[in-house]
Amino acid sequence: MDTRSYPLQRDTATDSPPGAWRSSLRILFLEILVTATFALLVWQLWRLQIVHSAGYQLQADANRFxxxxxxxxxxxxxxxxxxxxxxxxxxxxxxxxxxxxxxxxxxxxxxxxxxxxxxxxxxxxxxxxxxxxxxxxxxxxxxxxxxxxxxxxxxxxxxxxxxxxxxxxxxxxxxxxxxxxxxxxxxxxxxxxxxxxxxxxxxxxxxxxxxxxxxxxxxxxxxxxxxxxxxxxxxxxxxxxxxxxxxxxxxxxxxxxxxxxxxxxxxxxxxTLDLDLQRAAEDALREGMRRVGSTAGVVVAMDPQSGEILAMVSVPSYDNNLFARGISYADYAALSADPERPLVNHAISGQYPPGSTFKVFPAAAALEEKVIDRNWSVRCTGEILLPNRYFPDDPTKAQHFKCWTPWGHGNQSVVSALANSCDIFFYQVSGGFESFGGLGLDKFNQYAHAFGFGEPTGIALQGESPGLIPDDRWKRVNYGEPWVTGDTYNAGIGQGFDLVTPLQLLNGTAAVANGGTLYRPKIVRRVVDSTGKEVVPFQSEVIRQVPVSDTNLALVRLGMRAAVTEGTAHRVNLAEVAVAGKTGTAEYPGPLDAAGNLPTHAWFTAFAPYENPEIALVVFVSGGHEGAKVAVPIAAQILRSYFGIPTPPGEDIVAPPPGD
The missing domain is CATH 3.90.1310.10 (Penicillin-binding protein 2a (Domain 2))
Structure with a gap:
């Protein structure tokens, strides 16, 4: 038995100095914290790179692309x-x-x-x-x-x-x-x-x-x-x-x-516009307006065989480049405040009494309805008295209707009445006189509508006005009065309540010129692509055939030709080309002149050549006085330009012939 003694062994784990275990614990906590932080970073990186990468890529692209x-x-x-x-x-x-x-x-x-x-x-x-x-x-x-x-x-x-x-x-x-x-x-x-x-x-x-x-x-x-x-x-x-x-x-x-x-x-x-004719029409119109101090006017020219618009001038006008660039307030205010409304196309939007140019249409209607024939005539003494319907035997209550010339025209047939623009003839043809019944309002309006009045023509432009062909109901609604014979008299010479646009008057004239076809006015001939290939052709569109025979339309055309050769429109009697037309002087409300007369618009509507028309035109000069003195010479200048006819030396665009 070993009786030797050995020294005792110390447990270092339990016998370490005080505080050592705390250091070990802190080290362990730090290791866990580092590991957790690293794990969090890895997780966040995974979330950014894997889970949401597509979304962040889209955001980045949105910022760049x-x-x-x-x-x-x-x-x-x-x-x-x-x-x-x-x-x-x-x-x-x-x-x-x-x-x-x-x-x-x-x-x-x-x-x-x-x-x-x-x-x-x-x-x-x-x-x-x-x-x-x-x-x-x-x-x-x-x-x-x-x-x-x-x-x-x-x-x-x-x-x-x-x-x-x-x-x-x-x-x-x-x-x-x-x-x-x-x-x-x-x-x-x-x-x-x-x-x-x-x-x-x-x-x-x-x-x-x-x-x-x-x-x-x-x-x-x-x-x-x-x-x-x-x-x-x-x-x-x-x-x-x-x-x-x-x-x-x-x-x-x-x-x-x-x-x-x-x-x-x-x-x-x-x-369909011809730039040269457009320029010639504007030049002639502006010169004619300048001579008489007018501030507004219209010229429209058309091919009567197709309805194609060859020229369309409305004065005053505006520079559309102002709007293309972004118009200033001052410029727009000036255009809007102009009393002559330069932003309005008066050729299609202006509504005016047509005056004697309208006589063409009751003439055609009366012939077709056999109210008159080519030999029927009226003796014009310069005035007729329309008896009062309630006091027919009292001449003091009769209404006086005068011709434009106080001396009268003598015996007038439909041809000579158109040539001389005889008011007395068309009073009686439209509204009757004594035992002669005349057309009457219903037939008068029926034919006016047939020639395209009282409704838009349908041209491919915005803002077209319908004009006005009134009837008894219209007058009762607007004036609280019945229609009377005197109203029909006034309508027969293009006065009273009737209103037309220049384009309507031209379109009706073209129908007379071409033998009775009322076309829808056309301003675009065709649509082409960027290579010039035709995409959409625009064929002439017929609105209707007017219900007037060739014979009767020919008689009306003869009267319009006589107006040029021997009547009120003689200033457009060109030697080189036969022209037919009708003048008009239309009264409108305004201040009276020194002689007590109302102000008047000057009108002229025409076509040429007479036998085979290729151009029809209308001239309107606001406040231009007589059509024969002002509108006819303007038309003559335009027709000379169209047909390449030189202007005679000394020819004045405004001359003072007598006439309506």
Whole structure:
């Protein structure tokens, strides 16, 4: 047995110095914390890279990439000979992409004020209505912003120098971009503005109409046709927008095009207008107006065999380029305040008493209804007395109806009455006299409507007026009085309540000239694509055949020819071409002259050549006095231009022949 003694062994785990175990615990906690943190980072990385990677990629792409609409070039417009009337030219616009502006309110205000300062300098040099401060720019942004990434135009049609200056400043003006857009250019301005119209922003009342069109891609930024053929043929002219996928920098400027789907250009229009005739008509009209101090007038010329409008002039006019560029408030206010309404196409919207030009139509009606024949005549002594229906035997209560010449015309048949514009003849033919019944109101109105009066012609232009062919009911409703024979007398000479547009009068004249076909006036010959290929031809459209025989229409034409050869329209009796026509002098409400007479409009309607007409025209001069003195010489100038006939030396556009 080993009796040796050994030293006792100490348990280091239990016998370690005080506090050692606490250090070990802290180390263990730190290891767990590091491990947990690392695990959290790994989890977050997995969430970002795997779970939400697609979403963050989309956000990144949204910041860098844009899908941009590319406007289609609008179709060009030509006259009938192929001369360009309307085209597109490049224009610079200053726009702001809202998402590109600084988020800090103070920085945003500073940038917009710097932009406004540059634009104010530009405005001072050009008179343009550029925004003057950041508040005005903010107002535009608030009004026109569609989305954060859609450019909002602040100023359009700016000078190239200003556009380049702003492009150089792009680092200081984030979100401000220069856009190159097509601008409509009307090459002949006031000469063709009423027929062509203009393009402009979508009006507030038309927003729903355009944005809700099925299959179309209109936006609030688009410009559309507002008047004229620009409006009527908006669908044909506008084309189809393209698309491009672009990459932008931090300043919202395009740095790369990733994909491009080009736009389809709009189709072009070939009008029926002849630019040379249009210019000749305007020159002659303005000169005639100047000579008599008139402030408004109309000339319309038509091919009577097809209804094609060869010229359409309405004075005063306006420059449609003002609207294409964005008209200023001052310019628009001046046009709107003009009492002669230059923005209105008086050829289709103006409604006037036709005066004696209207006698053509009751003459045709009376012949067709066998109320008269070519040999029936009236003796004109310058005046007739229409007995009072309630006191027929009391001459003091009779109504006096006078001819335009107090000396009378003597015996008048339908041909000589048209030639001399005899009022007495047409009083009796229209309303009867003594035992002769005349046409009567119902038949009178029936034939007036047959020749297209009292209803729009249907020409492809906006704003056409229907005119007025009144009846007994109309007078009772509007005046509280019955229709009387004297009203029919007045209607028979184109006075009283009857109103026509110049285009209606021309269309009725053309129907007489061509043998009885009432065409729908046509201003577009055809639609062609960008390569010149015909897309839509426009055939002549017949409204109706007037219910008058060839024999009776020929007799009316003979009377119109006699008006030129020996009657009131002798100043248009051209040796080179046979002209037929009818003059008119129409009273309208206004201040009386020194002799107590009402003011009058001057009218003339005509066609040529007489045997085979190829042009019909109407001339109207507001407040122009007598048609024979004013309107006829204007028509003579226009016809000379059309047929290439030189003006005789010393020929005056306004001469004083006697006549209606």
């Amino acid at each position: 844009r899908l941009v609409a590319v406007d289609a070039p609008r179709g060009v417009i030509y006259d009938r000979t192929g001369r360009i009337l309307v085209r597109n030219v490049p224009s610079y616009a200053i726009s702001i992409i809202p998402s590109g502006l600084p988020e800090d309110a103070a920085a945003r205000r500073q940038e917009l004020n710097e932009l406004a300062a540059l634009l104010t300098t530009y405005r001072a040099g050009t008179g343009s209505s550029a925004p003057a401060n950041s508040e005005e720019i903010e107002a535009i942004l608030k009004r026109d912003t569609v989305s954060a990434y859609t450019p909002v135009a602040i100023l359009t049609d700016v000078d190239k120098q200003l556009a380049f200056l702003l492009e150089e400043q792009h680092a200081k003006l984030p979100g401000v971009v220069i856009e190159v857009t097509p601008l409509r250019q009307y090459l002949y301005g006031t000469l063709t503005s009423h027929a062509l119209g203009y393009v402009g922003p979508i009006a507030a009342e038309k927003v729903d109409y355009y944005l809700n069109q099925a299959g179309e891609d209109y936006t609030l930024r688009d410009r559309v046709g507002v008047m004229g053929v620009e409006a009527t043929f908006e669908r044909e002219l506008r084309g189809t927008k393209g698309r491009k996928h672009v990459e932008v920098d931090a300043f919202e400027r395009e740095i790369a095009t990733l994909a491009y789907d080009p736009p389809a250009p709009g189709n072009s229009l070939e009008l």
